[in-house]
Amino acid sequence: MQYNINENGYYGDFGGAYIPEMLYPNIEELRQNYLKIMTEPDFITEFNALLKDYVGRPSPLYFAKRLSTRYNTKIYLKREDLNHTGAHKINNTIGQILVAKRLGKNRIIAETGAGQHGVATATVCALMNMECIVYMGEVDIVRQAQNVARMKILGAKIVPVLSGSKTLKDATNEAIRDWINHPVDTHYIIGSVVGPHPYPDMVARFQAVISKEIQWQLQEKEGRSNPDYVIACVGGGSNAAGAYYHYLENTDVKLIAVEAAGKGVYSGESAATSILGNEGIIHGSKTLLMQTQDGQIVEPYSISAGLDYPGVGPMHANLFKSGRAEFIAITDDQAMTAGLELCQLEGIIPAIETSHSLAIFNQKKFKPNDVLVINLSGRGDKDLNTFINHFKL
């Protein structure tokens, strides 16, 4: 079975490009060029040099001793939190800004939820001297104020989005509208493995550096390049896609995707797409999404802005449907508790998104000799107030 994308832009039944004609030229330009650009030697050189010298890759694969002892299994953390700007998001924005440059674009738009993708986009725009406009839901602007400040200081323009649930989904709509309004000079840097083909594939390829590094790092540490489990949280699914990428077709490696169950999967305030969603179209892609019987998209909820999205990328829809990945839903409270536990056991403050992955130990037992790699997708500096308020510290 094939878990990566096929030549038509689909992962099994999922994917494609369900876009209005207004976006056809942009998407087509990208589709025709992305693989060509990504395989040009000068692109590869520039991309790799920036990943190394600017982003700080390779990110370490850290054996979490105290956490491993606590749960009596072998836990490695893939330290994407140590990347420049503090999350995996920058792997993708570095890649896309280089693509945009080669496509002759000079204006960049992006959506953001947690603000990490917005910061990562504002960062590469500063680096490449491009105009940067970031769409962000008003709810997220409040709960991720720190990242808003960072974007401003980096020179980006932030446009508050007031429609819908005023979160990531709505910011994405607004970014797409901007792109329709600026079809020639603008590149839209999508922040996850969502959107019309070729975005899911392009973003997954840029994030694939994560699993590529895990392979040799684990070889160094454990004498084997395959862990038993790779575990990642899934909002749109880009950090998971990157962590799974080189293991997709290798079924010795079990994949676990962790979704946000908000106040409880069936509480009406949740973002657990795999359980609550079914097949449909969101943001140009056929995938799983949370929707009414009528096909209206449901407003999701999660304490973490980056998982507060009613869909998942088409790769993940296929991993779910095929059973290739196991999906686990984690509530706000479970995530917060697991996040705080990591702080106090390992001295690492994880993003609340990431904290969801760390909470799987409540739901699943592992064997003492199991080798787990948890993708530590981002640091929690943006979430300090949420932690402080949640635990009344």
Add this chain to the structure above:
Amino acid sequence: MQYNINENGYYGDFGGAYIPEMLYPNIEELRQNYLKIMTEPDFITEFNALLKDYVGRPSPLYFAKRLSTRYNTKIYLKREDLNHTGAHKINNTIGQILVAKRLGKNRIIAETGAGQHGVATATVCALMNMECIVYMGEVDIVRQAQNVARMKILGAKIVPVLSGSKTLKDATNEAIRDWINHPVDTHYIIGSVVGPHPYPDMVARFQAVISKEIQWQLQEKEGRSNPDYVIACVGGGSNAAGAYYHYLENTDVKLIAVEAAGKGVYSGESAATSILGNEGIIHGSKTLLMQTQDGQIVEPYSISAGLDYPGVGPMHANLFKSGRAEFIAITDDQAMTAGLELCQLEGIIPAIETSHSLAIFNQKKFKPNDVLVINLSGRGDKDLNTFINHFKL
């Protein structure tokens, strides 16, 4: 001439251990053991493994293209901002916690100004399961609120210091008093190359990894291991000590130390110790400090909490007196402007401490072929509000 420490614990005329008898056993225990511990193979292995897998070293040496173009010279940034917790401080706290463990201590105290050292200490205490008490001036608690939140989440106890100028100097006094009160079980992790011997030397050795990496990284990039200039900001001087360390005796490499001139060197609100200070004793060390004719220590001022200190480490006092390093004073405004410039040219938000180093281009011209290494000692996430307010963004 010798610029590193001599066997008596002095850099030229500076250094020594001017401590009350109450601290004699602690300091003596440390003095007798630190070099022995630091050269034990198992210490070296553990230290290096943590630097690599936990801290994320080596930190990149990044060629800043747009900044170099702007100032028509070759500027490399040593990316200590990418370290876990966001500054160079963790190099030292990792080292000291391993020393403390080997000395059988289970209670850790620290002072902090910017909060970076406090966070770095809280972090390693969580990692090693030790009690952590951090002394911090009340003024700094307000202006570095983000780091206060981080320390709390990491499980540290923060003790507000209300004496004196309520900043770094006073926090240091208070930490020393704590140590006097807890002479047996407690290790004091000093955060800079200050304090009684052997602290300046021990901290410098832990930070020396910075210049060790610069040597091979620059060799890779420029075919030479010696830059023309190494530039670093100096509060107590630990990031500078680390960046200079392997170049100290190599006078082909010019050293530039950047101090905080606050509202102007002679404004009465400054922390430019080399200009305003003279020889004296502060925190157990003979060095340069800002003092009245009567030997009372003067309360310093800088917009940056980490440079808001009336002394410098004895190594720097000697580098100044001997002329080995050039000292440049940068005002609040100059630093803020240079910090914002880096954000918008390179997509890197520096700490305000670090921003001082970036402002030297206002005061000094370099040749197009000069190779400069600026130690990017920390990231500016803790300073976002200060940036936003300063520039009314």
Add this chain to the structure above:
Amino acid sequence: MNRINQKIQENKKLLSIYFSAGYPNLEDTKSIIKNLEASGVDMIEIGLPFSDPLADGETIQQSSTQALKNGMSTALLFEQLKGIRSTVTIPLIIMGYFNPILQYGVADFCKKCHALGIDGLIIPDLPLAVYQEQYQKIFEHYGLINIFLITPQTTVERIHHIDKQSKGFIYMVSSASVTGGKSGFGNVQIDYFKRIEKMRLKTPQIIGFGIADYLTFKLATNHAKGAIIGSAFIKALTSNGVTGIEDFINQIKNEQNT
């Protein structure tokens, strides 16, 4: 022959009006349609509201959101359209995003449209290629015309391709914009209109986006078979309600001081 094709053959410039079903009030659908026909409109696009209308500007977004809040749904819209053909004769087109149609079931949806006397569909986010591969047969089976869009950025090759696949008319988007953008046309648009005119496509074009009044309607229809008004009409509905429809249409059709 499909009512759209019949209408196209009439020797006149066509005025088509878009509205969001269920707005301003849930039960306005039928009376809006009747009023539009009575006012002399040539064709109607009934908007099936969607929660996330990503090709639409604020006006249509808000009318969709309100319509959904009012309780509009696919089933209800079909319910409201029952018997519409007993009085209304002009072409009726349903315009909606693909997901609600997909959830209803594309075949069921088409079957229902056919039964109600709907003549065509505009589904902005159903790309031509997917339509052809998966849905064209169903549409044709139920005698529904699927309307394709072109924009100023559409390449010549693709315009010819779309022309070949099109029945009824081509929805010619006046400028690179979501709906409800600035109204009025500059030289860029006029050049584009002329460029398309010169291509002498087999399928007539109806221009949409940015048409709001007599002048823009006139300008657009100088170069095309007709023009579509959406956001401007919804704004008028918001201000003046169903009873104001006749006045609004008169203003479009007759030069007068506004």
Add this chain to the structure above:
Amino acid sequence: MNRINQKIQENKKLLSIYFSAGYPNLEDTKSIIKNLEASGVDMIEIGLPFSDPLADGETIQQSSTQALKNGMSTALLFEQLKGIRSTVTIPLIIMGYFNPILQYGVADFCKKCHALGIDGLIIPDLPLAVYQEQYQKIFEHYGLINIFLITPQTTVERIHHIDKQSKGFIYMVSSASVTGGKSGFGNVQIDYFKRIEKMRLKTPQIIGFGIADYLTFKLATNHAKGAIIGSAFIKALTSNGVTGIEDFINQIKNEQNT
């Protein structure tokens, strides 16, 4: 013979009092000294205030800070002490941190002390080794005794070493603490006092830190030649001023209800 050594030879337990010069009022120095002597105190430590007294607790910190605010300085203290020996006969010791002394010039400082009739110095942050290497000759030249400290953590070897170097008395810090800590002694302190007693050092010990009242003074002097009161005295000064000194000293010397 130095007044300290003479005093030590007296067959009695010694009460020594510390105060910060310039506190509560800038000009109180002389009258505090006189009142102390009049009240029967055996020895006085005159605190030269320092901005950053890192071995001191809150009480002495605050008195130092206030003294500096009042305008106290090294030169002024010397000025105030001029002629003190015309009336005061008990030993006078200056206790201060090293930096102000260094800035004055150690030799000048000692010379001045000598001229004024000061008998000794306590400089907590001037380590024994540095003293021996650099300053001992100067001190001796001016007949000043430098007083060294021992603490419960000081090793036996070091105690012997300090004993050998000491003249006058050894300042025996009662517990691991800055000044002004909890007053009162537990078993740990008593054991420590006994341990030192048993060492039969050549230099008499005077115990400081944690002595506040009759009971603690009594306990300490059971095991040592004398005891020093600092923070408790300063607190009394803060509450009752210079005129309350006699009462305070009486309370220390005589068992009574407090």
